[in-house]
Amino acid sequence: xxxxxxxxxxxxxxxxxxxxxxxxxxxxxxxxxxxxxxxxxxxxxxxxxxxxxxxxxxxxxxxxxxxxxxxxxxxxxxxxxxxxxxxxxxxxxxxxxxxxxxxxxxxxxxxxxxxxxxxxxxxxxxxxxxxxxxxxxxxxxxxxxxxxxxxxxxxxxxxxxxxxxxxxxxxxxxxxxxxxxxxxxxxxxxxxxxxxxxxxxxxxxxxxxxxxxxxxxxxxxxxxxxxxxxxxxxxxxxxxxxxxxxxxxxxxxxxxxxxxxxxxxxxxxxxxxxxxxxxxxxxxxxxxxxxxxxxxxxxxxxxxxxxxxxxxxxxxxxxxxxxxxxxxxxxxxxxxxxxxxxxxxxxxxxxxxxxxxxxxxxxxxxxxxxxxxxxxxxxxxxxxxxxxxxxxxxxxxxxxxxxxxxxxxxxxxxx
Amino acid sequence: xxxxxxxxxxxxxxxxxxxxxxxxxxxxxxxxxxxxxxxxxxxxxxxxxxxxxxxxxxxxxxxxxxxxxxxxxxxxxxxxxxxxxxxxxxxxxxxxxxxxxxxxxxxxxxxxxxxxxxxxxxxxxxxxxxxxxxxxxxxxxxxxxxxxxxxxxxxxxxxxxxxxxxxxxxxxxxxxxxxxxxxxxxxxxxxxxxxxxxxxxxxxxxxxxxxxxxxxxxxxxxxxxxxxxxxxxxxxxxxxxxxxxxxxxxxxxxxxxxxxxxxxxxxxxxxxxxxxxxxxxxxxxxxxxxxxxxxxxxxxxxxxxxxxxxxxxxxxxxxxxxxxxxxxxxxxxxxxxxxxxxxxxxxxxxxxxxxxxxxxxxxxxxxxxxxxxxxxxxxxxxxxxxxxxxxxxxxxxxxxxxxxxxxxxxxxxxx
Numbered sequence: 001x002x003x004x005x006x007x008x009x010x011x012x013x014x015x016x017x018x019x020x021x022x023x024x025x026x027x028x029x030x031x032x033x034x035x036x037x038x039x040x041x042x043x044x045x046x047x048x049x050x051x052x053x054x055x056x057x058x059x060x061x062x063x064x065x066x067x068x069x070x071x072x073x074x075x076x077x078x079x080x081x082x083x084x085x086x087x088x089x090x091x092x093x094x095x096x097x098x099x100x101x102x103x104x105x106x107x108x109x110x111x112x113x114x115x116x117x118x119x120x121x122x123x124x125x126x127x128x129x130x131x132x133x134x135x136x137x138x139x140x141x142x143x144x145x146x147x148x149x150x151x152x153x154x155x156x157x158x159x160x161x162x163x164x165x166x167x168x169x170x171x172x173x174x175x176x177x178x179x180x181x182x183x184x185x186x187x188x189x190x191x192x193x194x195x196x197x198x199x200x201x202x203x204x205x206x207x208x209x210x211x212x213x214x215x216x217x218x219x220x221x222x223x224x225x226x227x228x229x230x231x232x233x234x235x236x237x238x239x240x241x242x243x244x245x246x247x248x249x250x251x252x253x254x255x256x257x258x259x260x261x262x263x264x265x266x267x268x269x270x271x272x273x274x275x276x277x278x279x280x281x282x283x284x285x286x287x288x289x290x291x292x293x294x295x296x297x298x299x300x301x302x303x304x305x306x307x308x309x310x311x312x313x314x315x316x317x318x319x320x321x322x323x324x325x326x327x328x329x330x331x332x333x334x335x336x337x338x339x340x341x342x343x344x345x346x347x348x349x350x351x352x353x354x355x356x357x358x359x360x361x362x363x364x365x366x367x368x369x370x371x372x373x374x375x376x377x378x379x380x381x382x383x384x385x386x387x388x389x390x391x392x393x394x395x396x397x398x399x400x401x402x403x404x405x406x407x408x409x410x411x412x413x414x415x
Numbered sequence: 416x417x418x419x420x421x422x423x424x425x426x427x428x429x430x431x432x433x434x435x436x437x438x439x440x441x442x443x444x445x446x447x448x449x450x451x452x453x454x455x456x457x458x459x460x461x462x463x464x465x466x467x468x469x470x471x472x473x474x475x476x477x478x479x480x481x482x483x484x485x486x487x488x489x490x491x492x493x494x495x496x497x498x499x500x501x502x503x504x505x506x507x508x509x510x511x512x513x514x515x516x517x518x519x520x521x522x523x524x525x526x527x528x529x530x531x532x533x534x535x536x537x538x539x540x541x542x543x544x545x546x547x548x549x550x551x552x553x554x555x556x557x558x559x560x561x562x563x564x565x566x567x568x569x570x571x572x573x574x575x576x577x578x579x580x581x582x583x584x585x586x587x588x589x590x591x592x593x594x595x596x597x598x599x600x601x602x603x604x605x606x607x608x609x610x611x612x613x614x615x616x617x618x619x620x621x622x623x624x625x626x627x628x629x630x631x632x633x634x635x636x637x638x639x640x641x642x643x644x645x646x647x648x649x650x651x652x653x654x655x656x657x658x659x660x661x662x663x664x665x666x667x668x669x670x671x672x673x674x675x676x677x678x679x680x681x682x683x684x685x686x687x688x689x690x691x692x693x694x695x696x697x698x699x700x701x702x703x704x705x706x707x708x709x710x711x712x713x714x715x716x717x718x719x720x721x722x723x724x725x726x727x728x729x730x731x732x733x734x735x736x737x738x739x740x741x742x743x744x745x746x747x748x749x750x751x752x753x754x755x756x757x758x759x760x761x762x763x764x765x766x767x768x769x770x771x772x773x774x775x776x777x778x779x780x781x782x783x784x785x786x787x788x789x790x791x792x793x794x795x796x797x798x799x800x801x802x803x804x805x806x807x808x809x810x811x812x813x814x815x816x817x818x819x820x821x822x823x824x825x826x827x828x829x830x
Contacts, residue, residue, distance in 0.1 A: 016747075016771065099792070105781055107791060114803050115773070193627075197803050212608075213631050218804045221633075239826040246828035332431075354821045356431065358530065366520055366824025375829070376522060376820070377514070388529050388612050388817040389633045390805040402803040405791075406769045409781025411654040413661035414790070 001188045007176055008195025011116045011141045014173035018139050019113060021170065023090035030086035030133055033164045034079035037129065040160050041075045047156035048125065055149060068123050068150055078129045078157075085133040088379045091397050092139050095406070103412050109403040113139035115197040117400060118189065120145045120211055122203040125153035131202070132161055132175050134382055138400040141174055143196065145189055147203075148181035155179065190215040202383060220399065223386030225255035225338035226310045227368045230327040230353070232344035233264040237271050239365065240343040241278055247341070247367040249282040253312045255384060256339050256371040260307065260317040262327045265291070268320050272296055279316065288318040307334045324349040328356045335359055337386040339368040360386055360393035416603045422591055423610025426531045426556045429588035433554050434528060436585065438505035445501035445548055448579045449494035452544065455575050456490045462571035463540065470564060483538050483565055493544045493572075500548040503794045506812050507554050510821070518827050524818040528554035530612040532815060533604065535560045535626060537618040540568035546617070547576055547590050549797055553815040556589055558611065560604055562618075563596035570594065605630040617798060635814065638801030640670035640753035641725045642783040645742040645768070647759035648679040652686050654780065655758040656693055661782040662756070664697040668727045670799060671754050671786040675722065675732045677742045680706070683735050687711055694731065703733040722749045739764040743771045750774055752801040754783040775801055775808035 021029075037044065048070040055065050091111055098108025117140045121127045128144060135142035146154040155177065162172040178189060190199060193216055200220045201211035212219055229247060231240045247258035263271060272295040276286060280298065287302040299318070306317040307330070321327045324342070331340050341363035342353040350364045361371045371394060373381025378396025385391045391399040436444075452459065463485040470480050506526055513523025532555045536542045543559060550557035561569040570592065577587035593604060605614065608631055615635045616626035627634055644662060646655045662673035678686060687710040691701060695713065702717040714733070721732040722745070736742045739757070746755050756778035757768040765779045776786045786809060788796025793811025800806045806814040 019771070101790070101792060105785060109808075110769075216628050218633070218802060220804070236826070242826065242828055250829055354525075356434070359819065361820040361822060363822045364824060366822055366827040367829050369829040370520060370822065370827065371820075375516070377516060387633060389635070392817050393820045402807050404774065405776040405786075405808045407776060407778045407781055407785065409779060411651070411657065412781040412785065413657055414665055414782050414784040 001185065003180055004178070004185065004188050004192055007143060007178060008116075008192055010173040011143055011176055011195055014141045014171040015115055017171040018136070018141060018174050021139070023092075026090065026137060026139070027086040029165065029168050029170060030082050030136060032168060033129070033132070033161050034082035034086075036160055036164045037075055037079050037082075037157065041072055044075060044153065044156040044160065045070055045072070047152040050152040051123075051150055060149070064123065064149075068125065068153070070125055070153060074126065078126050081126075081130055082133045085137050085380055088137065088397060090137065091401055096403065104410065105412050106408040108406055110406050111398075111401050112404050114400055114402050116141045116143065116195055118143045118145070118192070118196045118199040118217065120186070120189070120199065120201045120203075120207065121147065122207060123147040123149040124203075125150050125157060127202055128154050128157040129161065134380055134397065134400060136174060138397050140400055141176070143176045143178065143189075145178040145181070145186060151179075151181060187214060190217060193217050200382065218390075220383070220385060220390060220395070221387040222383035222395075223255070223338065224310045224336050225257070225368075225371075225384075225386070226259050226308060226334060226336045227256060227339045227341075228260045228262060228327075228331045228335060229258050229341045229343065229368065230262040230321075230324070230331070231264060231267060231271060232324060232327075232342055232346060232349050233266040234345040234349070235264075235267065235343040236345060236365075237267060237274070240271065241275050243341070243343060243365070243367050244275060245278050245282065247369050248279070248284060248316050249314070250367075250369055252314055254369075255310075256368050257312070258316065258341075258368050259309065259311050260319070260334070262330060263292075263318065263320050264327075265320050265322055268292070268295060283314050285315045286318055287315065289320060291320045292318045310336065324352055328353060332356075332358050338384065339363065339371040341366060341368050360384065416600065418595055419593070419600065419603050419607055422558060422593060423531075423607055425588040426558055426591055426610055429556045429586040430530055432586040433551070433556060433589050436554070438507075441505065441552060441554075442501040444579065444583050444585060445497050445551060447583060448544070448547070448576050449497035449501075451579045452490055452494050452497075452572065452575055456487055459490060459568065459571040459575065460485055460487070462567035465567040466538075466565055475564070479538065479564075483540065483568070485540055485568060489541065493541050496541075496545055497548045500552050500795055503552065503812060505552065506816055511818065519825065520827050521823040523821055525821050526813075526816050527819050529815055529817050531556045531558065531610055533558045533560070533607070533611045533614040533632065535601070535604070535614065535616045535618075535622065536562065537622060538562040538564040539618075540565050540572060542617055543569050543572040544576065549795055549812065549815060551589060553812050555815055556591070558591045558593065558604075560593040560596070560601060566594075566596060602629060605632060608632050615797065633805075635798070635800060635805060635810070636802040637798035637810075638670070638753065639725045639751050640672070640783075640786075640799075640801070641674050641723060641749060641751045642671060642754045642756075643675045643677060643742075643746045643750060644673050644756045644758065644783065645677040645736075645739070645746070646679060646682060646686060647739060647742075647757060647761060647764050648681040649760040649764070650679075650682065650758040651760060651780075652682060652689070655686065656690050658756070658758060658780070658782050659690060660693050660697070662784050663694070663699060663731050664729070665782075665784055667729055669784075670725075671783050672727070673731065673756075673783050674724065674726050675734070675749070677734050677736050677745060678707075679742075680735050680737055683707070683710060698729050700730045701733055702730065704735060706735045707733045725751065739767055743768060747771075747773050753799065754778065754786040756781060756783050775799065
């Protein structure tokens with residue numbers, strides 16, 4: 001496809017320009033981009049109004065309209081994100097583990113940009129500047145393909161940042177937008193291996209599945225979270241209640257929220273009445289097994305489907321178990337590899353849980369809500385990987401880098 | 416597909432059994448597997464003779480027949496590989512970078528197995544034990560899909576190792592073989608995401624391309640090598656000749672052999688006569704640009720196609736360039752991201768080459784033939800990755816592992 005081929009070639013041409021930039025030059029441009037977004041807010045808001053108008057006419061839901069909406073404040077937040085990225089350490093150029101081999105060769109791994117990163121997302125205009133910031137900081141060219149519902153907003157943000165790049169005498173093709181939002185072009189983009197090193201989908205489960213199934217470019221998969229908390233027989237029950245309330249209700253629509261609770265049979269009588277009352281204050285619906293339903297009059301009987309479900313809502317499933325082993329087996333069967341927690345005072349069970357639960361993040365005595373790039377101290381987040389290759393768990397700037405071996409010799413040949 | 420579904424379920428069931436094994440237990444089983452392969456060599460050789468017989472009838476080439484052939488000696492070599500893997504350090508269980516966050520959470524990354532590794536290969540029976548050894552050492556279940564031409568040999572090796580596992584009271588499903596070698600089954604295997612964490616193709620370019628294009632499971636791609644050497648104006652020409660002869664002729668059929676030479680115009684007159692004479696001793700055909708052909712009477716004129724070609728043969732392409740920049744641009748256009756070398760005495764040009772050449776391994780003043788897991792000191796090699804995600808360059812045991820975050824709390828909730 002000629003259109004994409006042209007975009008790919010421009011990305012490749014911009015790659016060396018980016019790699020020549022020093023950290024301080026990159027940071028200045030990030031700060032200038034943030035300034036300019038605020039300066040040209042009117043332009044961006046006008047474009048956003050076009051998308052909003054179309055959304056209203058097409059009967060877009062209130063929730064989606066809110067995600068689409070930009071305001072002066074939200075633009076200031078987007079700019080703040082870029083200032084923060086500018087303030088982070090630049091991971092590029094570090095040489096890891098340089099060692100001398102017996103033949104005198106010195107071999108080390110140098111951290112370098114991936115090259116060209118493709119990002120496919122939906123109707124969240126803020127992802128535009130965020131993705132640019134993370135990729136630019138790590139010396140990567142980024143090709144964006146945003147949702148058609150946010151087309152004008154995305155285009156306006158891209159235009160503004162590209163202008164900043166040009167004014168700074170940096171190749172504006174460091175940020176490229178696929179303006180053709182047809183399905184055919186999107187499908188072809190996922191097979192642009194010749195030009196694109198990695199593809200990152202940012203959005204709902206449907207988008208991610210479509211990218212995983214159709215892309216021939218390596219994908220960094222960010223995923224859904226069916227996160228469990230297991231309350232062991234030895235748990236401090238007051239700590240357990242606080243953690244469960246936090247993990248379930250502090251924010252319900254996020255992937256690190258708790259969706260399912262496992263309770264050791266020995267503590268169900270003590271825990272459930274207190275916990276159920278606290279959950280009901282927050283209007284959380286409980287879907288339980290028979291024993292839970294006997295103790296919680298308002299609980300609904302859980303079906304098999306409930307154990308595998310990411311509600312993203314004021315709903316929680318609950319099951320009683322006989323042991324940490326049963327809890328681990330249940331979690332490893334139904335979880336999505338995101339975040340899992342045990343509440344226990346047992347040393348042996350805490351270690352067993354950490355060892356045997358198969359997930360990106362496994363907690364003892366803490367809320368699953370901490371699975372987050374900022375909470376982990378990375379200063380930025382590209383997403384949370386629930387796959388096992390390249391990056392697992394919250395991804396910071398390092399996930400947008402790779403390494404190359406650099407080898408210093410003085411005439412070595414292989415015997 | 417019920418057959419594969421059953422294999423996938425058995426792999427998942429074997430996973431926890433493997434993860435409970437201590438390093439010393441794994442090493443004992445690796446050594447016992449090696450002993451048993453030698454003990455049952457007659458069984459394996461009889462099976463191999465069936466494959467050889469079929470190959471001869473089907474007119475298989477001499478080269479392929481030789482790759483298929485097993486002998487007592489070759490079985491001893493396969494066993495030796497397993498002893499060596501047993502002797503390596505076990506990377507599983509190491510905790511990296513545990514840090515305390517301001518809220519008291521302690522967060523670290525624990526190295527863990529990938530889980531279930533799928534390996535698709537061709538008619539090299541030795542890959543069978545090698546793949547098992549690397550996966551078993553790192554606590555991974557392995558599902559093998561070998562070439563139908565080596566079916567009986569592979570089956571005999573798998574049977575022998577599974578017997579060793581059973582005798583050691585380890586779940587023999589740590590090693591699973593897909594015995595249905597039909598195309599439909601192979602295609603369905605590449606989409607077994609539910610059970611398989613990563614797929615590694617080991618074989619020629621065609622096999623690798625087919626896996627990359629059709630697999631929905633994440634793939635670790637091992638690749639071809641169109642490796643270049645650039646002789647700079649300031650090069651020690653005698654060192655250059657030695658390195659070129661080594662990189663081109665020490666072994667021609669391997670991915671880290673040199674396929675293309677770039678020569679700074681200032682040194683062509685001095686270098687080429689000496690180099691051409693040395694290459695001709697080894698019967699290497701030279702395909703050069705006009706300037707090369709003028710200096711080397713026997714050289715053939717190179718076509719555009721030559722610049723992108725991995726010959727894997729006694730052939731080398733040669734081009735004159737005006738600068739290190741021109742050399743880098745040519746390499747970044749035509750290389751396959753494998754191994755590239757500069758021969759120079761210039762500090763500035765050596766750093767420029769290391770910085771700007773986009774490849775897994777970039778050398779100064781050494782032969783590209785060193786790109787190898789053993790030469791890099793890993794003690795084992797799964798392959799050489801020419802992609803940028805997860806692993807780049809020679810892959811040792813670490814490439815078969817991932818990490819999970821383990822988090823120790825004492826009641827933390829997110830504010």
